[in-house]
Amino acid sequence: MNIRNIRKGDNGQVAALIRKVLVDLGAPKVGTAYADVTLDSMFENYDRPRAAYFVVEENDKILGCAGVAQLDNCEDNICELQKMYFLEEARGRGIGSKMLQICLEKAREFNFEMVYLETMPYMKAAQKLYEKMGFEYIDEPMGDTGHYSCPVYMLAKL
Known part of the structure; x- marks a missing residue:
């Protein structure tokens, strides 16, 4: 498993992963990341100051x-x-915690x-991880x- 910065060639795989996870979870397509205009050009969207986007790769496949x-x-x-999302095969392996730390x-x-x-x-699993890492609910x-x-x-305060 390798966590690295997104590359331009990752755009298609990342957009497909995010859409798949949202559909699998039953999330609405409108009002979520599914409909974001930047979803198909994530590399370009994060290629700016004070922005970074990472992917988790295993055997040449992006898992999160x-x-x-x-x-x-x-x-x-x-x-x-x-846009923190992981395919089902990546969940429960501590990858989310590592990604959040990064x-x-x-x-x-x-x-x-x-x-x-x-x-x-x-x-709920994501919220539990966020709380563990110092996030608190706000109204x-x-x-x-x-x-x-x-x-x-x-x-969360840094």
Whole structure:
């Protein structure tokens, strides 16, 4: 297993993975990452200052992904944990924890003060991991992610 920065050639595989996971989990296609205009060009979207996106690769297959970038429409020094998804075969192996640690380290390297995320109510395993890594539930959304179908909001101090 190898966690590395996204490459331009990963775009198709990453977009397909995210869409597959969302469909498998029964998530709405509207108001989630499924409908994001950037989904088919993730490398280009994260090829900017204070942004990074990572993939988990095993035997030349991408099994998961996640990234961090400035929270849109937020003037505070807060980044967002973005598009963290794993295929079923990657779950339960500690990969999510490793990926989250890498994302939080990168956020610290970028000198963000906090990390924000949005998720779905039934994604309990993910929420448990987020809590373990220092995230706390908050009552209101922050910034403008466009993910109005993700009504669970969490925030962690770095």
